[in-house]
């Protein structure tokens with residue numbers, strides 16, 4: 001769509017008192033400090049992406065705790081070389097996250113069973129102290145790796161903060177990941193310790209993960225692992241017998257090995273490694289992305305404070321596993337003095353109604369969720385506001401996939417008007433956001449509001465021209481350094497894989513792999529899908545997100561959908577295939593297909609109409625709840641794939657092989673309408 005065809009979508013957000021927002025306070029802070037006269041977010045943003053001093057301003061504004069404050073902001077270097085930030089500063093990440101030391105609740109652990117346990121910030125620090133001392137007694141030192149197989153509970157925070165207090169590097173996976181997925185990751189990073197829970201509770205089922213831990217421990221013993229530390233889940237509190245697991249202790253025994261020393265935070269450079277996260281490739285070994293302590297701290301505290309406006313004593317609930325970067329990112333809320341809700345389990349068990357009431361009862365101020373969750377409750381005909389008033393709720397942040405306009409518009413009526421429904425996009429690659437919310441600015445249906453402060457995001461055409469003001473879609477790129485560019489990939493000799501992952505497409509420019517468009521009328525941004533999943537029938541390029549938006553109209557009968565392009569070696573052109581997973585009791589009738597085709601034609605164009613629509617039993621997802629489009633596209637185009645441990649339901653991929661030979665299956669494509 002060219003610039004002149006864009007419209008201003010429905011207004012869905014307007015702050016009643018924009019001057020009170022933290023991002024506005026940051027603007028005044030910077031104006032005052034430098035004598036600038038920036039009038040609005042956009043002027044502040046321009047400064048943030050053209051003058052490195054912005055990041056020092058931000059450091060001061062956020063009150064980053066350091067033993068040596070920075071004097072120099074950056075040693076400039078090409079992005080691909082991960083420029084050094086704040087080279088002379090010394091700080092500790094955990095010291096910043098655990099800055100509160102009082103009786104206010106820092107974390108609340110909750111489970112499907114109704115289990116609830118609060119931890120004050122004083123208790124949390126004490127747990128970290130004991131863990132740190134045990135780790136030190138067992139020889140953990142800066143740069144060593146500590147890995148975990150854990151649910152979202154208090155334990156991963158304690159382990160990660162204790163590791164970080166020493167300068168060790170923390171990495172976690174969720175217990176639902178398969179053995180090969182865990183080994184693909186941890187064999188590469190060679191952890192010294194692995195911490196693991198022994199059972200998991202999900203959708204009412206208690207599952208022992210001991211057999212998995214045995215396999216992981218025995219294998220990793222050949223890859224540098226010195227100790228396995230197991231503990232029962234906080235819900236069951238069951239006794240654990242560590243005898244079948246190599247080099248294994250139970251947590252209480254491990255903790256008793258530490259000396260009684262006070263909590264201390266070792267001071268390291270800003271770019272000291274903190275976390276290893278994994279790229280969610282659905283085939284091939286995962287890439288181990290090494291993130292820096294200072295970069296993650298500055299970015300995640302920035303987002304908590306200025307993007308979501310989380311404040312001291314607020315309550316933040318990000319629904320996530322410990323395998324998704326949103327777990328790491330949510331710790332930014334602790335760094336501003338808020339409480340975290342740590343929930344693990346299904347949001348639908350015993351019922352989504354009780355889950356929503358729990359959010360209300362815990363007086364949550366900020367929820368982080370996914371479009372999938374919202375569309376599920378919408379599809380079930382549940383409107384949260386009918387269940388509870390959500391009196392404290394101020395923000396509903398949605399990420400992980402595209403939040404479509406119908407879902408946006410439903411969400412603003414489903415939650416209180418005061419709650420800022422907004423969407424953001426970034427990724428594991430930077431452990432931060434590229435695009436997100438700006439509370440004082442108006443928000444429009446289907447659009448993310450702004451480029452995040454400090455993030456020089458542009459939209460490129462295939463030749464590398466910036467096309468963002470044309471209204472045409474292109475590649476999301478980042479053309480300037482920011483503090484959470486990772487150090488690189490673990491074990492990536494010569495940085496070859498790092499280069500190929502982000503810099504092969506445009507020289508010197510970070511390519512994120514998202515297909516994006518900007519509405520020139522509002523400056524709002526819309527992710528249309530992953531750029532390697534772009535659909536391209538007869539030369540019309542569009543993202544699957546556009547089809548999913550239309551599919552929201554059918555959410556009462558269609559549970560989920562997957563839209564991909566098929567192009568086999570013998571095909572002259574690509575064709576669009578749409579797969580539907582129906583809600584129980586519904587089938588994909590010819591009549592429904594006609595309605596879907598008609599809706600797509602009306603909303604988009606005849607060129608967007610799928611050549612085929614099929615009912616399938618399952619849509620494949622990654623363990624981080626992302627639809628797997630690329631692997632399905634490859635399968636239906638004739639490739640045979642070996643799914644990686646990142647696929648949550650690998651058997652679902654098998655359902656798609658039969659669509660390679662479509663002609664045998666259904667004959668020639670029908671006329672489109």
Ligand SMILES: CC(=O)CC(=O)O
Pocket residue numbers: 325326399400401424425426427428432433
């Ligand atoms: C912030 C994000 O972009 C999170 C994700 O989708 O992985």
